[in-house]
Amino acid sequence: MKLRFFLSSLLVLLGACKPSSTEPGDGKSVAVPARSGKPQVLVANYPLQYFAQCIAGDAVEVRFLAPKDDDPAFWQPDDAAITAFQNADLILMNGATYSKWADKVTLPESKVVDTSAAFANTFIEINDATTHSHGPGGAHSHSGTAFTTWVDFNQAAMQAQAVGEALTKLVPDAKDVIAKNTEALKDELESLDDRMSALSRRLVQHPLVASHPVYHYLARRYGLNLKSVLWEPETVPDDNAMNDLKSILAGHRARWMIWEGEPAKESVEKIAALGLKSVVFDPCGNVPDSGDFMTVMKANVEAMEKAFQ
Numbered sequence: 001m002k003l004r005f006f007l008s009s010l011l012v013l014l015g016a017c018k019p020s021s022t023e024p025g026d027g028k029s030v031a032v033p034a035r036s037g038k039p040q041v042l043v044a045n046y047p048l049q050y051f052a053q054c055i056a057g058d059a060v061e062v063r064f065l066a067p068k069d070d071d072p073a074f075w076q077p078d079d080a081a082i083t084a085f086q087n088a089d090l091i092l093m094n095g096a097t098y099s100k101w102a103d104k105v106t107l108p109e110s111k112v113v114d115t116s117a118a119f120a121n122t123f124i125e126i127n128d129a130t131t132h133s134h135g136p137g138g139a140h141s142h143s144g145t146a147f148t149t150w151v152d153f154n155q156a157a158m159q160a161q162a163v164g165e166a167l168t169k170l171v172p173d174a175k176d177v178i179a180k181n182t183e184a185l186k187d188e189l190e191s192l193d194d195r196m197s198a199l200s201r202r203l204v205q206h207p208l209v210a211s212h213p214v215y216h217y218l219a220r221r222y223g224l225n226l227k228s229v230l231w232e233p234e235t236v237p238d239d240n241a242m243n244d245l246k247s248i249l250a251g252h253r254a255r256w257m258i259w260e261g262e263p264a265k266e267s268v269e270k271i272a273a274l275g276l277k278s279v280v281f282d283p284c285g286n287v288p289d290s291g292d293f294m295t296v297m298k299a300n301v302e303a304m305e306k307a308f309q
C-alpha cells in the first residue's frame with residue numbers, strides 16, 4: 001500500500017507539467033480550435049508552451065500553432081493563426097528575433113511579452129551570410145541575433161520567470177499556484193545549469209563540431225569550443241558536406257559532433273571515419289516525438305555527461 005501511495009504521488013508530481021490541451025498543428029493550414037472560455041495564451045515555440053503549461057496548469061489555455069515539421073523560428077503562420085494571435089489574451093514571444101513572421105504582422109502590443117527581454121543586452125550576434133533550408137520554410141540564414149536562447153539554462157530560467165510574471169498578471173486569482181510552479185520549474189532548470197556548469201572544466205578541453213549553428217548560448221555559458229556545419233540529423237552528408245567538415249577539422253581538432261537530433265547510422269559511420277564521435281543535444285524548439293521539454297533536456301545533459309565526464 002505504501003509503495004502504491006508513493007507511486008501514485010510520484011505520478012501526480014510527474015504529471016504536474018503534462019501538456020493539457022494543445023496538439024501540434026498538422027500541416028500548413030492550422031486548425032484553430034474554438035475558444036475554451038479560459039484566457040488564451042499563444043506561444044512562439046515549444047519551450048514557451050511547456051513553461052506556460054507547467055506554470056499555469058489548467059488556469060489558462062496554452063496554444064502553440066506551428067506544425068510539428070516546421071522550425072517555429074522560421075514558420076510562416078497562415079491567416080487563421082495570425083487571427084488567433086491577434087485575439088489572444090497573452091502572447092509569449094521568445095524574443096531575440098525568434099519569430100521572423102511577427103515583424104510583418106500587427107499584434108496587440110499590450111498583450112505581447114518578450115520573455116528574453118531581461119537578458120537582451122547579452123544577445124549574441126552571428127555574422128554568417130550562408131543561407132540554407134530545413135523543413136518546409138524555405139531558405140534562411142542564421143545571420144543576425146542568435147535565437148536559441150533556452151539552451152543556456154540560466155537564460156531559460158529567466159524566461160520561465162518572465163512567463164510566470166505574465167501569467168500572474170493574466171490570472172491574478174491563481175497567483176499562489178503560479179508562484180509555486182514558477183519556482184519549481186526554475187529549480188529544475190537551475191539544476192540542469194549546475195550540471196552543465198560542472199562539465200565546463202572538461203568541455204573547454206574538447207574542440208567540438210555542431211551539426212547546425214544553434215548552440216551559441218550553450219557554448220558561451222558552458223565554455224564549449226564549437227564550430228558548426230549546416231547539416232540536418234536526418235540527411236546523410238554528401239561529399240560537399242563532408243568537405244565542409246574536413247575544412248573545419250583542419251584547424252579545429254574536434255573529436256565529437258553535437259547533433260540536434262538522432263543522426264542517421266550512415267552519418268555516424270561517415271564522421272567516425274574522420275575520428276568523430278556523435279552526441280545528441282536536441283534544442284527542442286518544437287514538440288518532441290516523445291517525452292517533453294524537461295525529459296529531452298535531461299537526456300541532453302546526461303548524454304553530455306556521459307561523453308565528457
Ligand SMILES: [Zn+2]
Pocket residue numbers: 132133134140142212
Ligand atoms: Zn538553419
